[in-house]
Amino acid sequence: xxxxxxxxxxxxxxxxxxxxxxxxxxxxxxxxxxxxxxxxxxxxxxxxxxxxxxxxxxxxxxxxxxxxxxxxxxxxxxxxxxxxxxxxxxxxxxxxxxxxxxxxxxxxxxxxxxxxxxxxxxxxxxxxxxxxxxxxxxxxxxxxxxxxxxxxxxxxxxxxxxxxxxxxxxxxxxxxxxxxxxxxxxxxxxxxxxxxxxxxxxxxxxxxxxxxx
Amino acid sequence: xxxxxxxxxxxxxxxxxxxxxxxxxxxxxxxxxxxxxxxxxxxxxxxxxxxxxxxxxxxxxxxxxxxxxxxxxxxxxxxxxxxxxxxxxxxxxxxxxxxxxxxxxxxxxxxxxxxxxxxxxxxxxxxxxxxxxxxxxxxxxxxxxxxxxxxxxxxxxxxxxxxxxxxxxxxxxxxxxxxxxxxxxxxxxxxxxxxxxxxxxxxxxxxxxxxxx
DNA sequence: TAATTTATAAAGCATATGCTTTATAATTGC
DNA sequence: GCAATTATAAAGCATATGCTTTATAAATTA
Numbered sequence: 001x002x003x004x005x006x007x008x009x010x011x012x013x014x015x016x017x018x019x020x021x022x023x024x025x026x027x028x029x030x031x032x033x034x035x036x037x038x039x040x041x042x043x044x045x046x047x048x049x050x051x052x053x054x055x056x057x058x059x060x061x062x063x064x065x066x067x068x069x070x071x072x073x074x075x076x077x078x079x080x081x082x083x084x085x086x087x088x089x090x091x092x093x094x095x096x097x098x099x100x101x102x103x104x105x106x107x108x109x110x111x112x113x114x115x116x117x118x119x120x121x122x123x124x125x126x127x128x129x130x131x132x133x134x135x136x137x138x139x140x141x142x143x144x145x146x147x148x149x150x151x152x153x154x155x156x157x158x159x160x161x162x163x164x165x166x167x168x169x170x171x172x173x174x175x176x177x178x179x180x181x182x183x184x185x186x187x188x189x190x191x192x193x194x195x196x197x198x199x200x201x202x203x204x205x206x207x208x209x210x211x212x213x
Numbered sequence: 214x215x216x217x218x219x220x221x222x223x224x225x226x227x228x229x230x231x232x233x234x235x236x237x238x239x240x241x242x243x244x245x246x247x248x249x250x251x252x253x254x255x256x257x258x259x260x261x262x263x264x265x266x267x268x269x270x271x272x273x274x275x276x277x278x279x280x281x282x283x284x285x286x287x288x289x290x291x292x293x294x295x296x297x298x299x300x301x302x303x304x305x306x307x308x309x310x311x312x313x314x315x316x317x318x319x320x321x322x323x324x325x326x327x328x329x330x331x332x333x334x335x336x337x338x339x340x341x342x343x344x345x346x347x348x349x350x351x352x353x354x355x356x357x358x359x360x361x362x363x364x365x366x367x368x369x370x371x372x373x374x375x376x377x378x379x380x381x382x383x384x385x386x387x388x389x390x391x392x393x394x395x396x397x398x399x400x401x402x403x404x405x406x407x408x409x410x411x412x413x414x415x416x417x418x419x420x421x422x423x424x425x426x
Numbered sequence: 427t428a429a430t431t432t433a434t435a436a437a438g439c440a441t442a443t444g445c446t447t448t449a450t451a452a453t454t455g456c
Numbered sequence: 457g458c459a460a461t462t463a464t465a466a467a468g469c470a471t472a473t474g475c476t477t478t479a480t481a482a483a484t485t486a
Contacts, residue, residue, distance in 0.1 A: 017462025018452040039339075041254060045444055055465055060445065117338070124400025125330070125338030126252075138400050172413035179396045180389035187337025187351050200385035229484035230432025258474055268435055273475065275433095 024062060027052050032073040032080075036119045039126050040070055067131065074137060077119050085109055089148045095156025096205055099149060099174070103201050106178065110185045111194065117186030121179060125186075146175040162208045170208070177201050237275060240265050245286040245293075249332045252339050253283055280344065287350060290332050298322055302361045308369025309418055312362060312387070316414050319391065323398045324407065330399030334392060338399075359388040375421045383421070390414050 030052045034043050045066060049056050063069040085105050092098035110117055120141045123134055130138075150171035156162045164170065181197050189197075243265045247256050258279060262269050276282040298318050305311035323330055333354045336347055343351075363384035369375045377383065394410050402410075 014454070015462080016454040016460070018454090018464075020463065021452095044442075046442085055463090056444090057446075057466090058464060061463075066444065121396065121400075122338060125335060125396050130401070135401050139402070142397065142400075142402065142406065166416060168409070169413045169416045172409040173390070173417060176393035176397070176410045176413060177386070177389045179393035180391070183334065183338050183392045183396050184355065184389070187334075187355075188343070188348050189352070189355065193355065196381070196385040197389045200382045200389060203379060203382045204386060227484075228432080229430070231434075231482040231484090233433065257472075259472085268433090269475075270436090270477085271434060279474065 020058075020062075022052075022054050022058070027054055027059075027062075028069075028072055028076055031069055032076050032119075035070060035073050036077070036116050036122075037113075039122065041126065071133060074120070074123075074134075078137075081109070081118070081120070086144065086148055089152060092152065093155070095152050095154075095159050096161045096209060098152045098155070100202065100205060102149075102152075103178075103181075103198060106181065107194065107198055110182055117182045121182040122186055124179075125183065142175065142179075145178055146171050149174045156208075161210060163210055164208060173204070174201070233271075233275075235265075235267050235271070240267055240272075240275075241282075241285055241289055244282055245289050245332075248283055248286050249290070249329050249335075250326075252335065254339065284346060287333070287336075287347075291350075294322075294331070294333070299357065299361055302365060305365065306368070308365050308367075308372050309374050309422060311365045311368070313415065313418060315362075315365075316391075316394075316411060319394065320407065320411055323395055330395045334395040335399055337392075338396065355388065355392075358391055359384050362387045369421075374423060376423055377421065386417070387414070 031048060034048060034051050038047075045056055045059070048054075048059060048066075048069070052059070059069070063072060085102065088105070089098055089102040092101075106118075116122075120138055123130065124138045150167055153162065153164075153167045153170055157164070157167070177197065177200070181194065181201075184197060185194060244261060247261060247264050251260075258269055258272070261267075261272060261279075261282070265272070272282070276285060298315065301318070302311055302315040305314075319331075329335075333351055336343065337351045363380055366375070366377075366380045366383055370377070370380070390410065390413070394407065394414075397410060398407060
């Protein structure tokens, strides 16, 4: 069942049996939305049924279990976040500017539609009962974000924008701020609070900039 | 009932009726422990019953509801955290040194007994369904931490340890790192990861220090 | 001792949870 | 049209949840 996930448009050779009535990809997108806003444990299968407009049995036929649905949603989330946040940072040619853009993008990403935070970072804190799969994902995510930030700093050095040697420490600082900004947003911090956090990061980045750059 | 919370040792004038068999304060401490480790929603009343060794009905007679028990536990938590973390920071005469100590204390506080994070910061992220009371608490906590950090920086300036003007921004940076460190610990970050975050903060603090100090 | 008051243990209650089953509807190749 | 195959809706299942009730135990004052 799991291998048919994402086959929203029916394949060229029509499959036998009654055709699926819903678009798997669209339903997955809605599930992601719900898990993102409400968290995993607080989202019930009945809620999913209502919000997605798909009967529980169909949902379970296609995705297996609630955990499996979350996993599929997280796969999708990683694609989205790569496209919107991490991809641009990783692919950019610029240094400091790419980091500034990343934090600016992050601010929008994390507060759109009534403040939800980054789903993966939310998962880190949801509770102590995370799956191994979840733990691995979140660990990888922290690692990936830090590396992307460090590489950008490296480029900034190469470009002569900044002149520092302790790149790893500075990347850690930025990673910490990414995590902190997220939990503040998730915790319902006001716009002023969030703006203050963002301002602190930007001031920090500016302070690293060489005078001549 | 609520007003009798915390009256662990029986008062001088013995109350009529069967005496309580458990120490209210000790039980509250255990409840705090459990909520802290496992989060609010994932802790069930049966778990509390087992872990505290107190029957549900007794628990409900003394504390009212699960939410009320959490509230009482959070009151206790605030006392504890004030004593161990915030109090020293707020009461210190020193500047930078107090902040360094605060982060060092925080690292222990947050990782003792198998890594639980700061309970109040955990509450920010538990899920989107926080009570108004919880939201207020967490908002106040962020405010208090930032203010304490800012005041310490102010003292550092007065002491001639650092020479900067944008104190609010630097306090925001440190607050962000407090939040970020916590969620990393809660999310199961390795000792290396946590050490890296802490190292970044300390490097930052050092960089603010005047050469002559 | 009797009457009163409070605490406790165990069972009970209504509802919710993740997941499955049963019956039926819609499509296929023949 | 007919068997085969898959999807769906609704009901069902075992268990868990927060909280309450009932019966009884242990202390008080008189």
